Amino acid sequence: MKIVALVRPAGEVPEAAQVLAAAAGMAPAEARMRLAPEPPALIARLAPEAADALVKTLRDAGLAALAIDESEVAERVTARTVTFGAAQATFTPRAGAPLSMAWEDVTVILRGASSLRTQSEHTEKTTKVALGTALITGGLKMTKTAEKSVRGSQEETSQVVFIFDRDGRGAVLPEMGFDFSCLGPAMQPSRTANMVTLARLVRERAPAAFYDERLMRLGRRPVPFVLGGAVQVVSGATSHSRINTAQGLDVLAEAIRLGVAQGDLP
Structure with a gap:
């Protein structure tokens, strides 16, 4: 399956909604709803041929549409440490082979956040x-x-920095589980400050890369068409629900990466 996304605003929404409704076979009201969120906006999940056809129709109408193939996610390494070399960075995971990127090949740097919300009743x-x-x-x-009825809720937010190179390879620097001691003298007293420092150090070494931090907002919201983010358990008179937006954040990051690769961004 492929997820169709827009990576730039739709412009004249009524006209764009008409194009989307006709191409995707959805009601005009649903089309307007899909186009309403700040991009990257996920608008449909279709079989590959149908998704590609929808993307072509939308692009012919002047919309910055693209398709994300769920079965071909770019190679990514979730790093525990990073080594900042003069010409390249080396991202070392907890297990497995490290990933090295030349600074001149880094094309996209994204700072985002996901949310884990739990509710009980x-x-x-x-x-x-x-x-x-x-x-x-x-x-x-x-x-x-x-x-x-007694209700309770809790929310935990976790930041992440995505780094992609021109070949589509990616490194993920997570707030949770990252060894910030690799920052040396630049290490800060809090995880939040260290995430800001990580993004700054990477940007300083790859100044030509596209940088965006809109996913600090958008990544905390549930997105359509992304499975596995919500779980609800009911036992007798007690119910628990859990919404994790991390997988949605990953899809939004991939949409931005593809947007840059295809020339739709910045």
């Missing part, structure tokens, strides 16, 4: 003395039971 029963009930029943029943 359960029913609590309480018993208390009820004088009215006691009077009515002649003392046979002295209490009454009340029920109420």
